[in-house]
Structure formats: C-alpha cells, structure tokens
Amino acid sequence: MIRKMNVDILARFAxxxxxxxxxxxxxxxxxxxxxxxxSVFNVSDLSNAxxxxxxxxxxxxxxxxxxxxxxxLEWTEFEKIGLEVFQxxxxxxxxxxxxxxxxxxxxxxxxxxxxxxxxxTLLSPTVxxxxxxxxxxxxxxxxx
Numbered sequence: 674m675i676r677k678m679n680v681d682i683l684a685r686f687a688x689x690x691x692x693x694x695x696x697x698x699x700x701x702x703x704x705x706x707x708x709x710x711x712s713v714f715n716v717s718d719l720s721n722a723x724x725x726x727x728x729x730x731x732x733x734x735x736x737x738x739x740x741x742x743x744x745x746l747e748w749t750e751f752e753k754i755g756l757e758v759f760q761x762x763x764x765x766x767x768x769x770x771x772x773x774x775x776x777x778x779x780x781x782x783x784x785x786x787x788x789x790x791x792x793x794t795l796l797s798p799t800v801x802x803x804x805x806x807x808x809x810x811x812x813x814x815x816x817x
Contacts, residue, residue: 683758683768684716684745685791686728688738698744698791703784711770715760716745721794725806731764733800740800744791754783 685702687693692702705711714731716724724743733740751758751770760768774780800806 681717681747682715682745683713683748683751684724684728684743685711685713686732686743687741688728688733688736690741693742693744693793693795695795696793698788698793700781700784700788702744703787703791705770705773705780705784709771709773711773713758713768713770715766715768716743722806724794725796725800727766729800729802729806731767740796742793742795744788744793746787746791750787750790754786756783 687702692699703711712732714727716727719727725740728743729740732738748758756770756772758768758770760766774783
C-alpha cells in the first residue's frame with residue numbers, strides 16, 4: 674500500500690562522487706528522474722551506522738556503486754515547495770517524491786531549495802561493502 678508520508682527526517686543517498694561534500698549538498702543529488710520521481714528513505718529512528726547500511730544495501734549495492742554519504746532533511750521541506758512524499762516501503766523505509774514541475778528550470782530550482790535545506794553526511798572513506806558501515810561509526814562527518 675502506498676501512502677502519503679508524514680515523518681520527521683528523510684535521506685537521499687549519494688552513490689555518485691561529487692554530489693555531496695563535507696559541508697555542501699549539490700542540487701544534482703535532488704534532481705528527479707526523467708519520469709519525475711526521486712527516491713528517499715525515512716531515517717528518523719536510525720543511527721548513522723544503520724543509515725549507512727540502508728544506503729549501501731538499498732541504493733549503492735543495487736547499482737554496483739560505492740556509497741559516498743547522504744543528505745538529510747525534514748519531510749516538510751518537500752511539502753514547502755509543492756512536492757509530495759509517498760511511502761511504498763519497497764524496500765523498508767523507501768518513499769518516492771512526486772509533484773515536480775514539468776519545466777526543467779523549475780525542477781532545478783526545486784532541487785536547489787532542497788539541497789540548501791539538507792544536512793550532508795560524507796563518509797570517509799567511501800563504503801564498498803556493508804561491513805564498512807560499522808567501521809565508519811567513529812568517522813562520520815556531519816549529523817552525529
């Protein structure tokens with residue numbers, strides 16, 4: 674069942690280099706797909722190690738990529754700019770952001786606003802396997 678999401682914190686995971694730094698989230702991280710969707714995860718009750726595992730297992734590993742970090746923001750930031758967050762829990766905690774503008778420039782502007790509101794967590798070094806998340810615990814930069 675898909676339902677509108679009303680949670681505190683959502684994360685967008687960075688599985689490509691250059692979309693997130695120690696202090697900056699690049700707008701490109703929040704640009705939707707051609708179909709107009711953006712994948713996020715509810716991370717409200719997760720530790721940084723659990724967020725890392727969620728991002729690695731559900732995003733990076735699925736694409737055969739590394740996990741570089743993630744950007745967190747309150748779900749209300751999406752709502753403020755006219756977007757909706759629908760939780761499908763496929764996989765657990767997953768949601769899609771919809772309602773993007775049909776105009777390319779307007780979508781980029783929406784992504785810019787989300788990036789500005791987001792808090793980055795950069796992993797050091799990048800995560801190549803799930804066990805790296807446990808080793809990261811003391812090295813997290815950003816939110817914890």
